[in-house]
Amino acid sequence: MVEDVVSLARGWIGTPYQHQASTKGVACDCLGLIRGIWRERYGAEPEAPPSYTPDWGEGGGHEVLMEAALRHLVPVAREDAMRPGDVLLFRMRAGAVAKHLGILCEAGEAPRFIHAYNAHGVIDSPLTTPWQNRIAGRFRFP
Template sequence: MNERAVELARGWIGTPYVHQGSARGAGADCLGLVRGVWRGLYGTEPEAAPAYTADWGETGGGEPLLAAALRNLVAVAPDAHEGPGEVLLFRMRDGAVAKHLGIRAGLGEAASFVHAYDRHGVVESPLSAPWRARIAARFRWPEP
């Protein structure tokens, strides 16, 4: 399942960044990428994504992306072994709401993750120390 998630995520590389998009080749944001990989793994999404603005979660309080991940994915303990295909949830700065997602691809010295990044589209980036420091939670895909 996890290797398949990496394969599917890499198939989205080159998709342009489109806010609220989730169409491989046409446009996706970070949530849209994860939704697309979910559809590739399971066929249908577990719940409809609500409309959201670029500052979602920053207004109104709460952690909507974290709450959705906890409802639909399997949380990984912070000290657990890292595995390919994990969904990574990031806080872009200390104390901020968690609002960026990626899918772990490479491990060890080749650590990387696939994500949709504004002005860059879907890319595979090194999971460098600055990115690692932003990880708020890790998740595995549920068994079908």
């Protein structure tokens, strides 16, 4: 099952970035990538996301993405090894709400992740130490 998550994520590489979009090959944002993979695996999404701004309500401090991840994905303990297919939830700066998502595609000494990034679209990136330090939570598809 894990392999299919990575394979599905790789199928989105090259999709242009567009806020709130979720259509493979057309446009998506980081949440749209996760939503699209969910639809490819399970069919209908478990809930419709609310309208959201690019800052994900940073000013209010409400953990919208974290709460949604806890409702629909399986949390992974910090001490558990990262494995391909893990959904990564990031805080873009210390003390901020978590507002970016990606899929781990390679673990080990040179980890990589697939994510939709503003001005880049869906890309495969090194999970460098600065990115690793931003991980607020890890999850797996049920």
